[in-house]
Every structure is written in C-alpha cells, then in structure tokens.
Amino acid sequence: MQSSADPLVRQLYQNHSYPAMSHPLADPAVTAVAARLGGLTSAHPRQARILEIGCASGHNLLPLAKRWPQSECIGMDLTEKAITDARQLAAAAGIVNATFHAADLREFDPGGEPFDYIIAHGFFSWVPDEAKLALLDFCRRHLAPAGIATVSFNLAAGWAHRLPVVAMARDLQQVTGGGLIETLHLLRDTSDGTTPHGGHVRWIIDDMLAKGPDILAFDDFGPVNDPWPFDQFVLAAARAGLRWLGESDPAENIPSALGNSSRAALGPLAAHPLHAQLAADFAIGRTFRSGVLCRDDAPTHPGLTSDGVFNLAVRAGEVTPTGTAPLGNTFYQTLAAFAPACVPMLEILAAMPDADRNALARLAFDGINRGYIRPRIEPLRFDPRPPERPCLNPLLLACARRNLPLVDVWHMPCAFPAGHYQILAAMDGTRTCTELAALAHARCPELAVEPWLLHLAGRGFFVPDEA
Numbered sequence: 001m002q003s004s005a006d007p008l009v010r011q012l013y014q015n016h017s018y019p020a021m022s023h024p025l026a027d028p029a030v031t032a033v034a035a036r037l038g039g040l041t042s043a044h045p046r047q048a049r050i051l052e053i054g055c056a057s058g059h060n061l062l063p064l065a066k067r068w069p070q071s072e073c074i075g076m077d078l079t080e081k082a083i084t085d086a087r088q089l090a091a092a093a094g095i096v097n098a099t100f101h102a103a104d105l106r107e108f109d110p111g112g113e114p115f116d117y118i119i120a121h122g123f124f125s126w127v128p129d130e131a132k133l134a135l136l137d138f139c140r141r142h143l144a145p146a147g148i149a150t151v152s153f154n155l156a157a158g159w160a161h162r163l164p165v166v167a168m169a170r171d172l173q174q175v176t177g178g179g180l181i182e183t184l185h186l187l188r189d190t191s192d193g194t195t196p197h198g199g200h201v202r203w204i205i206d207d208m209l210a211k212g213p214d215i216l217a218f219d220d221f222g223p224v225n226d227p228w229p230f231d232q233f234v235l236a237a238a239r240a241g242l243r244w245l246g247e248s249d250p251a252e253n254i255p256s257a258l259g260n261s262s263r264a265a266l267g268p269l270a271a272h273p274l275h276a277q278l279a280a281d282f283a284i285g286r287t288f289r290s291g292v293l294c295r296d297d298a299p300t301h302p303g304l305t306s307d308g309v310f311n312l313a314v315r316a317g318e319v320t321p322t323g324t325a326p327l328g329n330t331f332y333q334t335l336a337a338f339a340p341a342c343v344p345m346l347e348i349l350a351a352m353p354d355a356d357r358n359a360l361a362r363l364a365f366d367g368i369n370r371g372y373i374r375p376r377i378e379p380l381r382f383d384p385r386p387p388e389r390p391c392l393n394p395l396l397l398a399c400a401r402r403n404l405p406l407v408d409v410w411h412m413p414c415a416f417p418a419g420h421y422q423i424l425a426a427m428d429g430t431r432t433c434t435e436l437a438a439l440a441h442a443r444c445p446e447l448a449v450e451p452w453l454l455h456l457a458g459r460g461f462f463v464p465d466e467a
C-alpha cells in the first residue's frame with residue numbers, strides 16, 4: 001500500500017473525529033508484564049517516558065498520565081483537531097504531565113530522552129507502507145534499551161474472509177449509488193444462511209453491521225486497511241532492528257479461541273514457533289494482534305522465573321478453570337475472595353501458608369497464559385461500593401461533561417446513553433446518592449440509579465470518600 005493513499009487518510013481524520021477510546025491491551029501496567037514473560041524487564045510505568053503515536057484526542061493516553069503523575073506522557077497525531085481536543089481535555093482535567101503534538105510521524109522529532117513505552121494502537125494497518133515502516137524505524141531509534149513498543153495490527157489470516165465482502169460492497173455501491181449500510185443489508189439478504197459459505201458471509205456482515213457506520217468508515221472501509229500475515233510483520237520489525245516479545249495479552253500468545261485438542265494438534269510444530277503461530281492464526285481466522293516489541297539489543301533474560309511471578313499483581317480473569325487439583329481450587333478461591341482487587345502474588349501466598357511456593361508459581365504462570373488470571377505490574381484496590389457522595393476524578397468529570405466515554409480502572413472505555421452523562425457530570429462529590437437519584441428521576445426516569453451506582457463503583461470510577 002503506497003503513499004498515494006496519504007491524502008485520503010489525512011482527509012478522513014480531518015473531516016471526521018475518530019471515536020474517543022482507550023485500549024486495555026496498550027496499558028503499560030499490562031504490557032510490562034507481557035514484556036517480562038517475553039524476557040525483558042522494562043522500567044516501571046509509574047516513572048517512565050510514555051509516547052503514544054496516532055493518539056487521536058488523547059483518550060487512551062490521558063488516563064495513563066492521570067494514573068502515573070510522575071511519568072512523562074507525550075501524544076502525537078497527524079490531525080490538528082484531535083490534538084487540540086486532547087490539549088483541552090488535559091487542561092480541563094488539570095493534567096500537567098501530558099503534552100500533545102500535531103505532526104506526521106515521518107517528520108516527528110520528539111527530542112529528549114528515549115522512551116520506556118511507545119504505544120501505536122490502531123495505526124499500523126491504517127497507514128500506507130511507508131508510514132508503517134517509518135513507525136518500526138521510529139520505535140528502534142527512540143526506544144530506551146529496555147523500552148517496549150506496543151503495536152497493534154490487523155492480520156491477513158482473518159481478513160482474507162472479510163476483504164472480499166468489503167470489495168463486493170464497494171463495487172455494488174458504485175453501481176447502485178446506495179449507502180454502505182443499505183448495501184451491506186442487500187449483500188446479507190442475498191447470501192443463503194443455510195449453506196456454510198452463505199452462513200459465513202452473513203456472520204461477517206452481521207459483525208460489520210454491529211460496528212455501525214461511524215466505526216466502519218475508519219475500519220473495514222477505511223482508505224487504508226492493510227492486514228499483514230504475522231511473519232511479514234515480524235520480519236519487517238526484525239529488519240528495523242526490533243524483536244517480537246509476545247502478545248500484550250499473554251492469554252493470546254496461543255489464541256484463547258483454540259480448544260485443547262487444537263492446541264495439542266499444534267504439537268508437531270513446537271520446534272517451529274513462527275509456523276505454529278501462523279497455523280494458529282489460520283485455524284481461528286485471527287483478525288487482530290497487539291504485539292510487544294523491543295530493540296534487538298535489549299537486555300533480555302530467558303523469561304519469567306518463579307520469583308518473578310511473585311513480583312506481579314494478579315486478579316481473577318473472566319473465566320475460572322474447572323476440574324483443577326485441590327491446590328488450584330484453593331488458589332482460585334483465594335483469588336476470587338480478593339475480587340475486584342488486583343493484589344500482589346505475595347499476598348496470595350501469605351493467604352495460603354501451606355501451599356508450596358513453586359507449585360503456586362506454576363499455577364499462576366499457567367493461569368496467566370490461559371487467561372484465568374489477569375496480571376498487572378502493580379496492585380490495584382478500590383471499594384466496589386458507592387461512596388456516600390459519589391465523586392469522579394477531574395479527568396472523568398471532564399469526560400462526562402463532554403459526553404465522552406469514561407475510562408475505568410482497568411483502562412476499559414465505558415460509553416453511556418446521552419442522558420446519563422448529565423447525572424455523571426453532577427458526580428463532583430457535592431451530592432449524596434439520594435440527591436443523585438432525585439436528579440436522575442427528573443432527567444432520565446428510565447435509569448435504575450441504585451444498581452447503576454453499584455456498577456460504576458464496581459468499575460472503580462469513584463474517588464474514595466475522605467476519611
């Protein structure tokens with residue numbers, strides 16, 4: 001994909017604001033663990049230099065700057081309007097450790113020290129080849145020796161099924177002059193859902209329709225949407241002097257969608273890890289990866305030791321394993337008892353004084369790789385009950401006042417129906433739950449306030465009441 005697409009990319013982002021989003025897989029609290037699993041101990045993000053490339057309106061970067069005030073966060077993006085929005089949101093939230101630059105990556109000189117974390121989410125597959133390679137080259141030149149870059153990209157394995165749908169819909173639109181959604185419906189209705197092929201086409205179109213026109217214009221139908229095979233990405237990274245350390249979600253190093261028998265079937269490829277990855281991508285029709293890269297001269301080690309496991313913090317994943325041995329049962333019960341907190345592994349060990357330390361490390365390691373346990377580089381605790389006077393921090397309040405998604409403690413974005421933002425914007429610590437319920441009753445009577453407040457508290461949105 002050559003740079004003739006450049007003007008179209010510019011035009012799209014200048015004329016349409018990219019939806020504000022945060023990306024849990026790009027959270028350095030998470031990617032620092034992925035790096036350790038891959039054999040690199042990066043700087044602690046609480047005091048680090050963090051750069052986001054293609055940061056749009058700063059919705060991913062600002063919560064990180066808020067969380068780690070000692071870190072220095074820099075965002076850059078081609079689109080002036082997005083950068084202006086990011087600066088305004090930072091100012092409204094009183095965030096002083098984040099700066100934003102409007103620039104083309106290919107001409108951007110960040111100056112200063114190298115970066116401990118570089119984030120490029122939703123960038124690689126959406127820009128011409130020249131900018132893709134410039135990104136990899138930039139990471140090599142501006143990463144600290146133990147720095148890591150998190151780069152997400154679309155994968156050819158899964159997109160091989162979707163791109164023909166995109167091409168067909170585009171062709172039909174040319175002929176009929178119809179709208180995109182209307183054209184997708186036409187294609188869907190033409191496919192016979194009772195046949196394997198038709199069923200698959202319908203499944204793809206339903207998935208596209210679920211994204212809605214705003215996202216589709218940037219995503220499936222963006223001016224550049226250039227999925228690569230995994231080996232092409234790893235090779236391009238290697239040519240730039242970068243090494244693949246693993247997926248930012250360790251549970252996706254072997255795709256979680258692969259069942260046990262499929263995992264076992266990959267056995268003969270154990271000596272060919274790259275081909276095992278390609279076969280797994282192909283088998284599940286993987287569409288997306290978020291990879292962690294480091295410099296090829298980074299001070300790597302063989303991987304996480306059991307001592308290293310006890311330096312992590314952990315919380316229960318969405319799924320709990322079944323049929324585990326007694327030690328495993330106690331381990332997962334102990335983890336659940338701490339929920340929703342993410343607690344140091346050492347605290348779990350202390351709560352299980354009879355457990356064998358090495359056996360526990362192995363359980364944790366396996367749980368992390370299977371997604372039963374969600375690790376972080378630092379613990380996180382909060383009260384899952386609403387406080388007497390619900391109060392959002394200044395960043396969340398500024399987002400609520402702009403009808404923007406709020407980002408929870410796990411760095412997940414959470415969007416609300418328009419009316420609910422009015423109630424969120426009133427959560428500045430001056431009103432009791434009862435007063436907020438009265439406000440909601442008047443402004444959005446359909447809202448069940450009590451469970452809603454509980455839900456918000458469960459996502460860690462509230463500043464704790466002062467003792």
Ligand SMILES: C[S@@+](CC[C@H](N)C(=O)[O-])C[C@H]1O[C@@H](n2cnc3c(N)ncnc32)[C@H](O)[C@@H]1O
Binds near residue numbers: 018021120121122123
């Ligand atoms: C798909 S959006 C992703 C935004 C955000 N990173 C996210 O994932 O939510 C791609 C972003 O990259 C920016 N971009 C595209 N080409 C660029 C370039 N050459 N230099 C800097 N930014 C660029 C666009 O302006 C846009 O904000």
